[in-house]
Amino acid sequence: MRARRREINIFNMSLLDILCGALGAFCFMMLVALPYYKPAGSAKELREAQAETQKLLNDLENLQGQMVNKESVDELKELLKRLEAQIKVLQGQVNILSAEKEELERRMNVVTAENGQLRERLNQLTAEKEQLEARINQLTAENQRLAEEMEKMRVENATLLATVKRQKPFAVRALLPDASDGQSVEIFIEDDELALGGAKSANAVFDPQAQLYKSGWMNDITNLRFSDGGATVWISASTVPGVTYKIFLKEGAEEKLRKNMEVLTIVDGDFAESKEKPASVMTFDTARTKTLPALILGPERPWGLLGTLTVDAEAKLTFKAATAAERDEEWRKLMKTEPPPFPTPVPPPPRPVPAEVEQRRREMRERALREREKTSPGEDERARFERLRQGVPPPPPRPSPAATP
Structure with missing residues (x-):
């Protein structure tokens, strides 16, 4: 037996009844509450x-x-x-x-x-x-x-x-080739450095009449004498930038013992580099040592201005030798008289050579002559000098080419 087809309906009378009842209830509530509602004004x-x-x-x-x-x-x-x-x-x-x-x-x-x-x-x-x-x-x-x-x-x-x-000292050394008969030399360094709280320098002016010069600055060492007055040293404890130093030399012997003499001067300090070459290899000019020109002193002119040392901003020394006109001007300013003529140097008397020294020189000359006679033909001077220095006997003479068989 075939089954009957059943029809399914969603919207039936029962659903419509429920919806109508709900709508009626809503309308009734609106009718009751509507008179009491008014939007905010x-x-x-x-x-x-x-x-x-x-x-x-x-x-x-x-x-x-x-x-x-x-x-x-x-x-x-x-x-x-x-x-x-x-x-x-x-x-x-x-x-x-x-x-x-x-x-x-x-x-x-x-x-x-x-x-x-x-x-x-x-x-x-x-x-x-x-x-x-x-x-x-x-x-x-x-x-x-x-x-x-x-x-x-x-x-x-x-x-x-x-x-x-x-704190870089410098030293000035004055040397006398002949210091016999009580000869000596004194040094004075004049500067323009102002003392602390003062208006002038401690070593302001050179006094030619003074004896045994001293420095007014602390820690300076002045006029140290060596070898019976033949060497004198002045040591300045400081090298002050911007200061100028004047170097004066004076005979230290009594007036009756004074004579014409040549003074050699050497300055040890921190010198600025110079492009000038030394006049001789014996001057020993370096950045630390500089040999200054010689100054001749005598009885009529016992003192003189050697030159000036200037110090740059880096505390480097530079020396400038005084000219004859500058020395004459210093003489007029200090002595209040016209300067006398410059003294002429007197060569020192020849010193006698001791007998033992003369004998040693004679033996050396004779030995050199004998060695020269023993020198083999063809030996050059350098090889001969080296052989003599080492005490090696000379080599035997070479045979001549004609004697060869």
């Missing part, structure tokens, strides 16, 4: 509604005084209905405004709390700002103090650097 509309309500109340009072017939009662009832409707409207607006007030109060509380937090944060930031400003002021004062200390240290460093540059 502005403050102007609220004032107008209040004014209308007050007008209705006034009309109600007037009607109460006029209630003498049925028509007045009907009018009063109508007015009451209108008044009740207006009251309901106002009540709805009051409820809305109350809700808005509560929301505003809640928001105000939130804003007040946030404002309190912001004030606390502001106070905290203000305190931190004050601390930072105090720290900045402290660091500024510290920076200023450090800058002052740095400037002070810079000045002290410059002073110490200048002091270090000054």
Whole structure:
């Protein structure tokens, strides 16, 4: 038996009955609640509604005084209905405004709390700002103090650097080839360096009449004599940049023992590099030692200006020999008289040669002659000198080419 096909319907009468019942209930609720609903208006509309309500109340009072017939009662009832409707409207607006007030109060509380937090944060930031400003002021004062200390240290460093540059002594040595008969020489170095807190130098002016010159500067060593007066040394403890030194030489013997003599002078110090070559290999001119031109002194002119030493910014020495005109000018300035003529050098008398020295020289000459006679043909001078230095006997003579078989 074949099964019957069953038809399935979703929208049947039962579903339509339920939907219609729900729609009817919704419509009934809207009809009941609609008179009480009115959207929120502005403050102007609220004032107008209040004014209308007050007008209705006034009309109600007037009607109460006029209630003498049925028509007045009907009018009063109508007015009451209108008044009740207006009251309901106002009540709805009051409820809305109350809700808005509560929301505003809640928001105000939130804003007040946030404002309190912001004030606390502001106070905290203000305190931190004050601390930072105090720290900045402290660091500024510290920076200023450090800058002052740095400037002070810079000045002290410059002073110490200048002091270090000054701590380079130089020495002047005066030598006499012949120091017999009590001859000696004295040195005086005049400078234009101002003393500390003073207006003039400690060694300002050379005095030709003085004896045994001394230096006014601390730690200077002056007029040390060696070899019975044949060598005299003046040591200046410092080389001051920008200062000019004048070197004076004077005979140290008594006036009756003075005679014409030639004085050789050597300066030991830190000299600037010079492109000039020394006149002789025996002058020993270097960056530390410089041989100065000789100065001739005599009985009529027992002293003289040798030259000037100038010091540059790097504390390097430079010597300039005095000219004849400069020496004459110094004589006029110090002696107040016309300068005498320059003395002429007198050659020292020949010294006798000891007999043993003469005998040794004679033996050396004879030995050289014998060695020359023994020199084999073809031996060059360098090989012969090396053989003589080592004490090797000369080689046997070579046979001539004619004697070869």
